[in-house]
Amino acid sequence: MPVNSVILRIVSPSALFIVAPCLAVISVLAIVRLYTTSKYHRILSSPPSAAAGSTKGSPPPPIPYTIPFLGHAIAFLAPKPGEFWANLFRSHPRATGACTLLLGGNTTYILFSPSAVEALFKARGPARDGFNLQISELGLGVDHKEGLRYFGVGEGPDLTGITPIQQQEKVWQNYLLEKKSVNELTANFTRVLRDQLAGESNSEKGDTKENVYGLYAWLQDRMFKASTTAFMGSRLLEMYPNMRQDFFEFDHHMLTLFFRIPKLISPTAYNVRERVLSGLINWQQQMQEECKNNPVHPDGDVDWESTYGSRANRARQHYYASRGVNVRTRAGMDLGFLFGLNSNAIPAAGWMLLHILNPEGDQTLLSRVMEELERAERDNRSLDIPTLIALPLLQSVFHEVLRLYVDVLVTRELREDLTLPLDEGKRRVLLEKNAVVMAPSWLGHRDETLWTNPPCDQFYAERFLKTDPETGQQLFTTSGTNGKFFPFGGGKTICPGRVFAKQEVLASVASVLLSFEIEPLGFVDEHGKSKTKFPGLGKSYSGSGIMIMDGDMRVKIKDRKGPRA
Numbered sequence: 001m002p003v004n005s006v007i008l009r010i011v012s013p014s015a016l017f018i019v020a021p022c023l024a025v026i027s028v029l030a031i032v033r034l035y036t037t038s039k040y041h042r043i044l045s046s047p048p049s050a051a052a053g054s055t056k057g058s059p060p061p062p063i064p065y066t067i068p069f070l071g072h073a074i075a076f077l078a079p080k081p082g083e084f085w086a087n088l089f090r091s092h093p094r095a096t097g098a099c100t101l102l103l104g105g106n107t108t109y110i111l112f113s114p115s116a117v118e119a120l121f122k123a124r125g126p127a128r129d130g131f132n133l134q135i136s137e138l139g140l141g142v143d144h145k146e147g148l149r150y151f152g153v154g155e156g157p158d159l160t161g162i163t164p165i166q167q168q169e170k171v172w173q174n175y176l177l178e179k180k181s182v183n184e185l186t187a188n189f190t191r192v193l194r195d196q197l198a199g200e201s202n203s204e205k206g207d208t209k210e211n212v213y214g215l216y217a218w219l220q221d222r223m224f225k226a227s228t229t230a231f232m233g234s235r236l237l238e239m240y241p242n243m244r245q246d247f248f249e250f251d252h253h254m255l256t257l258f259f260r261i262p263k264l265i266s267p268t269a270y271n272v273r274e275r276v277l278s279g280l281i282n283w284q285q286q287m288q289e290e291c292k293n294n295p296v297h298p299d300g301d302v303d304w305e306s307t308y309g310s311r312a313n314r315a316r317q318h319y320y321a322s323r324g325v326n327v328r329t330r331a332g333m334d335l336g337f338l339f340g341l342n343s344n345a346i347p348a349a350g351w352m353l354l355h356i357l358n359p360e361g362d363q364t365l366l367s368r369v370m371e372e373l374e375r376a377e378r379d380n381r382s383l384d385i386p387t388l389i390a391l392p393l394l395q396s397v398f399h400e401v402l403r404l405y406v407d408v409l410v411t412r413e414l415r416e417d418l419t420l421p422l423d424e425g426k427r428r429v430l431l432e433k434n435a436v437v438m439a440p441s442w443l444g445h446r447d448e449t450l451w452t453n454p455p456c457d458q459f460y461a462e463r464f465l466k467t468d469p470e471t472g473q474q475l476f477t478t479s480g481t482n483g484k485f486f487p488f489g490g491g492k493t494i495c496p497g498r499v500f501a502k503q504e505v506l507a508s509v510a511s512v513l514l515s516f517e518i519e520p521l522g523f524v525d526e527h528g529k530s531k532t533k534f535p536g537l538g539k540s541y542s543g544s545g546i547m548i549m550d551g552d553m554r555v556k557i558k559d560r561k562g563p564r565a
């Protein structure tokens, strides 16, 4: 009897309507897998080394996939830090220095050779304009046309010869990076933070009250208030007192929105974004009315005022006006700026404090850090910021926290073909135009061949210290880390908040440790339940910035000394 007849006897005709499409789908998936696997092996067997001597190089091996168009997107969205990379390198040799993924229809080159990453940051061509536009639309809820208007996509220079992108770069340069402005920002941040800490202290009344907190939750609240007030002015939190809770809920869902997870699957992400936006819109409308659409000029004598805060923020508001964007776009872009301001620096300070105070860690670390910090405390108990930010051990701890906990996908779009060197230029790799290239910090920061002794997944406070052979002194250094360590990205779009971030984080850690005696009481998980181990990495998508903790450390806090200046 023919096989068909046998199948027809076993399977009813209606079942065939289901089986046939399933078989067709399985066949397509199998063919795609076979085709991409054979292409992968073909390219892998003629690696870029074959192109030695040629200046062009060859494209990075394309990792096999099964589902057309989506490619590796589903696996890439695993909400467990590092999981995708660990799986990738189980079957793919790291020695290739680069590989190609298909992410939702986009060819995406992944770089993990330090030489290639270093050269990418030096290249002038690759840009991140398209990425910024995508963040504004998908993550911040800005309308597409408004996003184009804000960034001035495709626009040439204005009458003064400056393009919108250059105008924005000028804002960062003049008000975020220039020494006087960044010092003013740090002074205002420290003033608000220390006022809060002083409010906590009861020593003026001769009271020795002790308080018990989850250290990170306690710190997050105080740092958020200090940085938001220093940058945006005090009116924002007066008008929207619950902003911190909403903001950190949004922060948690930002990548859900960016990766286009539908509202049906994650309604909270969309709802919380609308809540924060509507709070910011209220504030924007009220402030525009109060300042009659003319915020205090950023260049005058005023370094801070209550409506729009810092020079940097007032310069941003003038930029909005020059671009003619509506109030929702302003609120969306403010949310983006608050994200840059708060999402990384606050967890960095949290990880630093937890490691310094960790009862299971190096028991000499706290006293060595305190010895350094006392050098940066003036007689009136204020902080000497230039001394603080040059302390070797403190800087090493800060950089070690960035190494271990920053997970960024530094992303660029290629408008032209780009050739990059692999292993000091002996081999070259060709990246074709119109693709996206990513340098994932996880791969550089946690490369076990580059960070040894102790192994890369361990916190080691002294990792960025070396001993001066002549004086025997401990010196802080990041030399030899190009292309392997890039917490702030690199090149012309490197994070413009990096100088403030360092001052803010170190000033927070110093203020807390110099103000209070802190006694660790044990660790808790995300739900506040006691656990024995130091917090690990919370759930997050690849590229979430500084990774959050999956718990906290309970501490008893008691005043260290009398009132401070």
Ligand code: HEM
Pocket (backbone or CB within 6 Å): 128, 132, 176, 337, 340, 341, 342, 344, 345, 348, 406, 408, 410, 411, 487, 488, 489, 490, 491, 493, 494, 495, 496, 497, 498, 500, 501, 546
């Ligand atoms: C430890 C803290 C921080 C880390 C790890 C961090 C990291 C980064 C990274 C990786 C980028 C992308 C750079 C690139 O593409 O090459 C970036 C961009 C940016 N960061 Fe930060 N950042 C931090 C703190 C801050 C702070 C405190 C501010 C604000 C004062 C800030 C404002 C920004 C802005 C506005 C951008 C976008 C710049 C542009 O589009 O050109 N960041 N940051």
